[in-house]
Amino acid sequence: MFTCPIGCPSDCCKFEDFEDMPVVLEDEVRTLTQEAGRIGIKLRFEPYGEHNGVKLYKWVIEGWCPFFKGKCTIHEKKPLSCRMYPLVLNLKTGDIYLSEKCLWVRLNGPKPLDHFPAEKEALKKLVIKLRL
Numbered sequence: 001m002f003t004c005p006i007g008c009p010s011d012c013c014k015f016e017d018f019e020d021m022p023v024v025l026e027d028e029v030r031t032l033t034q035e036a037g038r039i040g041i042k043l044r045f046e047p048y049g050e051h052n053g054v055k056l057y058k059w060v061i062e063g064w065c066p067f068f069k070g071k072c073t074i075h076e077k078k079p080l081s082c083r084m085y086p087l088v089l090n091l092k093t094g095d096i097y098l099s100e101k102c103l104w105v106r107l108n109g110p111k112p113l114d115h116f117p118a119e120k121e122a123l124k125k126l127v128i129k130l131r132l
C-alpha cells in the first residue's frame with residue numbers, strides 16, 4: 001500500500017511548472033483563501049476553464065506551497081487534487097495516471113489503483129463533483 005516514505009523531500013508540495021500546479025474547485029478556493037487569511041498570506045488563483053459547467057481554477061504556487069512546513073499544515077482542509085496525489089486526473093482525456101514526481105512512485109513503479117485506497121476515495125469525490 002502507498003505510504004509516503006520517511007525522509008521523502010516532499011517534492012509534491014513544491015512547484016515549478018504551471019501544469020503541475022493544483023487544479024481546484026470554487027469551494028476549495030474559498031477554503032484555501034480562509035486558511036491563508038489565518039496565517040496572513042495571500043494566494044493566487046487563475047481561472048482554468050470549466051468542466052461540465054463546474055468552474056476550475058489553477059492554484060498558482062511558485063516554489064514551496066505556503067502551507068508546507070515540513071508537512072502539510074492544512075491536512076484536513078487540503079483540496080482534492082492534493083488528497084488524491086500521486087493519482088492525477090488528466091481533465092482533457094479523462095485518463096488517470098501516477099505522478100512521476102512522487103518519490104514513492106519512482107521507487108515502486110506503477111501499481112493498480114487499489115494500492116491507493118484513500119487517494120482513490122478522493123479521486124472518486126472529484127469525479128462526482130466534475131460530473132464525469
Ligand code: SF4
Nearest residue numbers: 013065067068072082
Ligand atoms: S495543501 Fe498541503 S498537500 Fe497540498 S501542496 Fe500544500 S502542503 Fe502540499
Ligand code: SF4
Nearest residue numbers: 004008012102103104
Ligand atoms: S506523495 Fe510522494 S512525493 Fe509526496 S511526500 Fe509522499 S512519497 Fe513524497
